[in-house]
Structure formats: C-alpha cells, structure tokens
Amino acid sequence: MITLLVAEHDNSELKLDTHKAVDAITKMGGDIHVLVAGAGCQSVAEHAAKLQGVSKVLVADHDLLAHGLAENLAPLVVDLADDYSHIVAPATTTGKNFMPRVAAALDVEQISDIIEVVSSDTFKRPIYAGNAIATVQSEYAKKVITVRTAAFDKVSETGSAEIVSLEAVADAGISNFVKQELTESERPELTAAGVVISGGRGMQNGDNFTLLEGIADKLGAAVGASRAAVDAGFVPNDMQVGQTGKIVAPDLYIAVGISGAIQHLAGMKDSKVIVAINKDPEAPIFQVADYGLEADLFEALPELETKL
Amino acid sequence: MKVLVPVKRVIDYNVKARVKADNTDVDLTNVKMAMNPFCEIAVEEAVRLKEKGTATEIVVVSIGSKSCHEQLRTALALGADRAIHIDTELNLGSLQVAKLLSKVVEEEQPELVILGKQSIDADNNQTGQMLAALTNRPQGTFASEVVVEDNKVAVTREVDGGLQTVSLNLPAIVTTDLRLNEPRYASLPNIMKAKRKPLDVKVAADMGLELSSKINLLKVEEPSQREGGVMVESVDELLEKLRNEAKVIA
Ligand SMILES: Cc1cc2nc3c(=O)[nH]c(=O)nc-3n(C[C@H](O)[C@H](O)[C@H](O)COP(=O)(O)OP(=O)(O)OC[C@H]3O[C@@H](n4cnc5c(N)ncnc54)[C@H](O)[C@@H]3O)c2cc1C
Numbered sequence: 001m002i003t004l005l006v007a008e009h010d011n012s013e014l015k016l017d018t019h020k021a022v023d024a025i026t027k028m029g030g031d032i033h034v035l036v037a038g039a040g041c042q043s044v045a046e047h048a049a050k051l052q053g054v055s056k057v058l059v060a061d062h063d064l065l066a067h068g069l070a071e072n073l074a075p076l077v078v079d080l081a082d083d084y085s086h087i088v089a090p091a092t093t094t095g096k097n098f099m100p101r102v103a104a105a106l107d108v109e110q111i112s113d114i115i116e117v118v119s120s121d122t123f124k125r126p127i128y129a130g131n132a133i134a135t136v137q138s139e140y141a142k143k144v145i146t147v148r149t150a151a152f153d154k155v156s157e158t159g160s161a162e163i164v165s166l167e168a169v170a171d172a173g174i175s176n177f178v179k180q181e182l183t184e185s186e187r188p189e190l191t192a193a194g195v196v197i198s199g200g201r202g203m204q205n206g207d208n209f210t211l212l213e214g215i216a217d218k219l220g221a222a223v224g225a226s227r228a229a230v231d232a233g234f235v236p237n238d239m240q241v242g243q244t245g246k247i248v249a250p251d252l253y254i255a256v257g258i259s260g261a262i263q264h265l266a267g268m269k270d271s272k273v274i275v276a277i278n279k280d281p282e283a284p285i286f287q288v289a290d291y292g293l294e295a296d297l298f299e300a301l302p303e304l305e306t307k308l
Numbered sequence: 309m310k311v312l313v314p315v316k317r318v319i320d321y322n323v324k325a326r327v328k329a330d331n332t333d334v335d336l337t338n339v340k341m342a343m344n345p346f347c348e349i350a351v352e353e354a355v356r357l358k359e360k361g362t363a364t365e366i367v368v369v370s371i372g373s374k375s376c377h378e379q380l381r382t383a384l385a386l387g388a389d390r391a392i393h394i395d396t397e398l399n400l401g402s403l404q405v406a407k408l409l410s411k412v413v414e415e416e417q418p419e420l421v422i423l424g425k426q427s428i429d430a431d432n433n434q435t436g437q438m439l440a441a442l443t444n445r446p447q448g449t450f451a452s453e454v455v456v457e458d459n460k461v462a463v464t465r466e467v468d469g470g471l472q473t474v475s476l477n478l479p480a481i482v483t484t485d486l487r488l489n490e491p492r493y494a495s496l497p498n499i500m501k502a503k504r505k506p507l508d509v510k511v512a513a514d515m516g517l518e519l520s521s522k523i524n525l526l527k528v529e530e531p532s533q534r535e536g537g538v539m540v541e542s543v544d545e546l547l548e549k550l551r552n553e554a555k556v557i558a
C-alpha cells in the first residue's frame with residue numbers, strides 16, 4: 001500500500017495543508033510519496049522531503065505546471081496512478097479543481113473532504129453543511145481522496161526522503177493561464193492561523209475592517225469574513241469562511257457582527273474556543289459561542305484592542 | 309451557441325438537515341426542497357448569455373426522481389428553452405451523474421456546460437470536473453466571471469489566494485461560485501409560459517451505463533455538539549476568561 005499525495009504549494013513555499021494531509025495519510029497506513037508539480041519548485045520538493053513519514057518526493061518541474069491547470073496536472077497524476085493504492089490531495093481550491101478530473105479518468109468515485117480516517121478504506125466526511133457526518137467505505141482498488149486539512153495536525157519536519165525528478169509533461173492544449181490577482185497580506189493565512197477574527201455584515205463597510213486588523217496584529221491572527229461581508233464588497237473573496245468558502249479550526253475564533261447562519265457555522269464550528277460579539281442577543285452565533293458578548297462592535301472592538 | 313445547465317433538486321438552503329434516528333441517512337420526509345443555489349446561479353448565467361445574444365439555446369437537465377420536474381420548470385420559468393429529465397430512483401454519486409451528463413453532452417453537443425460548483429447536500433464539488441474529464445473538455449471551476457469571446461471562454465476563478473483567470477478553448481465546462489451573479493426571480497407570466505415549454509423524460513437505466521456505486525454509506529451521525537457557552541458582561545470579563553479560563557491568549 002503506497003499513497004501518492006499531491007503537495008499544495010505556490011512554487012516557492014510548501015503549504016501547511018500538505019503537512020496536515022500527511023497526518024491523515026499516516027492514519028491510513030502504508031508508505032507515502034509526495035508529488036510536487038509546478039515550475040521552479042525545487043525548493044518546495046526539498047522542503048517536502050523533510051515531512052515525517054514521507055519516503056519519496058517526485059518533482060515535476062515544468063512551465064506547463066506553473067499554475068496548476070487541471071487539464072495538464074490531472075493527466076500527470078493519472079499517469080503515475082498505477083503504482084498507488086491511494087491518491088490524496090488537500091481539499092484546497094487546487095485539490096478540489098484537479099482531483100475529480102483524476103478520479104473520473106480512473107473511473108473511481110472520489111471521497112471529498114475527509115475529516116477522520118477510520119481505516120484504509122473507510123472515512124468520515126461532513127455532508128449537509130456539516131449538519132451530518134457520513135461514514136463511507138470505498139470498494140475501489142484505488143481510493144481518490146481530498147482531505148479537509150483543518151481536521152488534522154501538521155506532521156513534523158524531521159524526515160529525509162529521496163527526491164526523484166520526473167520526465168517532461170504534456171500540454172493538453174485546451175486551456176491557458178491568463179493572470180492572477182492574489183491578496184497580499186502580512187498576516188498568517190486563514191487556514192494556518194492559530195487565531196482568526198472575522199467580520200460580517202455588521203462591520204458596515206470595508207474601512208471598518210481596520211478595527212479587526214488592529215486586534216489581529218496584536219494576536220498574530222488572520223482576518224476572515226462572512227459571505228455577506230464579501231458579497232457587499234467589504235473584503236476580497238479569499239477571506240470567506242464557511243461551507244462554500246474556507247474551513248478553519250483555530251484555537252480561537254472571534255466572530256464580530258456575524259449572525260451565525262448554518263453556512264458560516266459550517267466553516268468555523270470546530271474551532272477550539274469561539275467568541276461572538278453581536279448586538280442582537282438572539283443571534284444564532286451565540287448558540288455555538290463559548291463566550292458571547294452582547295455589545296455594539298464599534299464600542300467593543302476599540303476597547304478590546306486597547307486592553308490586549 | 310448552445311448552453312447546457314445541469315440542475316439538482318436539494319434540501320432548501322435555509323433548512324437544517326436532521327439525521328434519522330437509525331443513523332442510516334438524513335431525514336428528508338416533509339422537508340422543503342429547492343434548486344441547489346449554485347445551479348440557480350448557473351441558470352442565471354446562461355440566461356444572461358442569451359440576453360447578450362451569445363447563447364442561442366439553453367437546455368436544462370436534472371437527474372433524479374420525477375419530483376425534480378419542479379426545479380426544471382423553475383429553470384424554464386427563469387429563461388431556459390427546454391428541459392430533460394433523466395429519471396432514476398437511485399441515489400447517484402457524482403461520477404454516475406457525470407457519466408449520464410456526458411451522454412447528454414454527446415447528444416446535444418453544447419458549446420458550454422455551466423454547473424454549480426457544489427451541491428449543498430452531498431457537498432461533493434466533483435461533478436463538473438468529472439464531466440470535463442469524461443468529455444475531454446477544459447474546465448473553469450468556481451467562476452466569478454465568465455466572458456465568451458470567439459471560440460474561447462475566459463473564466464475568472466475564486467481560488468484560495470484570490471482570483472485566477474484562465475482562457476479555455478470551447479467547448480468547455482464551467483462551474484459557478486457565489487459571486488458570479490445574483491439570480492433573478494421568475495415572474496408569474498414566465499411561470500405560466502414555462503408550463504408549455506418542452507420537458508423530455510429519459511430513463512437512466514436505459515442509457516447503457518453502469519450506475520451502481522462502489523462507495524458504501526455505512527452510517528450517518530449528528531456532528532458532536534458544542535457545549536453551551538456563557539454570556540460575558542464586558543470586554544474586561546471576556547479578556548479575563550480568555551486569559552485565565554480558556555488560556556488562548558497571553
Ligand atoms: C449556497 C450558499 C452558500 C453560502 N456559503 C456561505 C459561506 O461559506 N460563508 C458564509 O459566511 N455565508 C454563506 N452563505 C450565506 C449565509 O446564508 C448568510 O447569509 C451569511 O453568512 C450572513 O452573513 P452575516 O452574518 O455577516 O450577515 P447577517 O446575517 O446580516 O448578520 C449581521 C449581524 O451583525 C450584527 N450587527 C449589526 N450591527 C452590529 C453592531 N454595530 N455591533 C454588533 N453586531 C452588529 C447583527 O445583529 C447581525 O447578527 C451561503 C449561502 C448560500 C445560499
């Protein structure tokens with residue numbers, strides 16, 4: 001039994017999602033190989049070789065793979081699939097994009113977003129926005145799986161796997177990368193942060209998010225948002241926490257001016273400690289909060305920042 | 309240009325799903341059902357393409373029991389031209405759905421297929437990508453902008469770090485994210501008109517595909533519930549609790 005894990009990275013940095021996916025695979029048992037597919041990604045491969053439990057790193061370094069286009073990445077993974085019992089990727093937007101393409105090409109049903117490994121063929125995954133947890137068993141010879149990384153811990157960097165370079169890849173010739181606009185931030189990434197402070201429609205506008213940023217800087221926190229705040233244009237889409245945005249499980253989650261719709265809760269209710277600040281005592285967010293503060297956020301936030 | 313839009317009938321997004329007492333599945337008896345919200349966005353995008361003159365015909369397709377006629381009629385009222393119902397009582401996985409859809413693509417030859425990125429019941433987020441693999445078409449997933457130009461489509465995608473734009477050769481597959489558009493409501497006259505639009509029924513079992521799943525659903529449980537928390541009176545009390553009780557800040 002050998003698992004192929006497709007690493008999450010941006011060609012210069014290996015993302016912690018990869019470390020966490022290795023933790024999930026360790027619970028399935030067997031050997032672990034990591035594929036680093038990208039352009040100019042040698043340093044990522046060297047980093048991946050340190051992940052505890054990984055015995056081999058395969059590097060596919062080619063311009064065609066620079067931006068993770070599914071049309072070029074999926075065939076590469078499919079070509080490697082023969083040697084593996086499990087093919088795994090973190091359930092990031094990259095993993096969600098190319099993995100079902102791999103699964104269909106292999107004629108396998110994918111198991112998305114696992115949160116627990118029961119055995120090498122049986123997994124738990126949330127359905128219905130996390131209002132139910134399904135235990136599913138795959139009878140396929142090959143398992144194709146994406147991992148909800150918020151549910152796993154990162155493995156240490158104490159290993160030293162061998163690194164093997166793969167031969168050139170082919171261009172499917174049906175898609176091209178045009179551009180990307182990535183949000184620049186000095187703060188930790190949402191899915192990697194130990195503390196997350198999120199704002200909702202109650203923030204009223206984008207400028208008011210500076211009230212959250214001041215606190216975030218003091219706590220070393222990432223800043224998130226509800227869908228309503230993103231839709232209203234207060235903040236960019238990559239800040240959305242929820243069923244259809246990012247799933248986070250930090251030690252501390254602070255929800256400010258967020259009502260607590262099912263879809264938002266789906267993205268944060270596994271946080272260790274939840275704080276809610278809302279002026280409406282009936283807001284559903286208080287039902288999941290460990291500490292609720294009924295207050296006007298425009299008074300509570302400046303006070304909180306000063307006293308931290 | 310012909311556009312195909314697969315739509316799924318799912319639990320209404322406002323309803324909280326309950327697990328059956330015997331832990332075999334979620335209980336959907338007497339639960340309000342609706343069109344998957346991402347599929348509404350897909351229909352809306354197709355209708356806008358038609359209004360711009362880019363699309364000439366919109367075909368909607370739904371796979372499931374006869375009750376999904378309701379969602380197909382809704383799509384027709386929103387502006388689709390005709391509907392296909394693929395009848396099955398089986399609870400299909402995304403791969404089987406994608407296989408059935410690939411048959412429809414083979415027959416209809418749409419230049420663009422627009423699906424939702426995710427159905428809010430199974431939360432799979434797979435079907436569009438699988439359909440793209442099976443039909444060997446390029447995919448633009450999690451779209452927040454779709455621009456058709458000549459024989460290509462430019463898709464702006466919502467990705468973890470921000471936005472990415474790709475250019476796909478047509479024919480192509482697109483899946484919708486929340487901010488692609490804001491779906492309209494169907495007007496009463498259009499709801500009446502929709503009743504007379506064509507709705508063809510095909511039987512899934514007659515389409516020559518293996519539809520059984522090799523994924524067994526062993527159990528469905530309630531998620532672990534959070535212990536009820538406390539209300540604090542002030543910022544001072546909040547900080548005291550976070551420091552000394554929860555010990556999550558210094
Ligand atoms: C298919 C689908 C997917 C979705 N996915 C997501 C998702 O991934 N993530 C997500 O978040 N949502 C998602 N939603 C949207 C979700 O249903 C809610 O609409 C959204 O979460 C509401 O955001 P909100 O809590 O910021 O806004 P509101 O519900 O409007 O709540 C605003 C809150 O702010 C409080 N408030 C206002 N002013 C103040 C003040 N001065 N001080 C203190 N409190 C104040 C109010 O009391 C209120 O509780 C999805 C919806 C659909 C249909």
Ligand SMILES: Nc1ncnc2c1ncn2[C@@H]1O[C@H](COP(=O)(O)O)[C@@H](O)[C@H]1O
Pocket residue numbers: 313314315316317344346347350369370371372402405422423424425426427428430431432433434435436
């Ligand atoms: N039974 C179905 N009938 C029609 N379309 C479907 C069906 N299931 C999934 N789809 C389409 O695939 C999208 C993504 O679903 P999923 O991959 O199941 O999360 C949906 O938004 C629909 O556009």
